[in-house]
Amino acid sequence: MKTRVKLTFPQNLIKEPVIFTMAKQFNVMPNIRRARITETVGEMVLELEGEDAALDKGIAFLKEKGIEVEMVVGDVIE
Secondary structure, three states, X not given: OEEEEEEEXXXXXXXXXXXXXXHHHHOOEEEEEEXXXXXXXXXXXXXXXXXXXXXXXXHHHHHHHOOEEEEOOOOOOO
């Protein structure tokens, strides 16, 4: 299954390998569709691919870390 999400990272997580950790821990393959990073905030749109349960666990992991997760519908390339 594939799903698209928009992630908003708080300042303290901008330099942390959170996406890599989620991908390894839950066997989810991320595909970066768009990203914007500043000194105070990070925004990223990802397409995530994996088993339904793995996607749910991966998204829950991101939320637990303090990352705002929004589901995205439609084309995300701007």
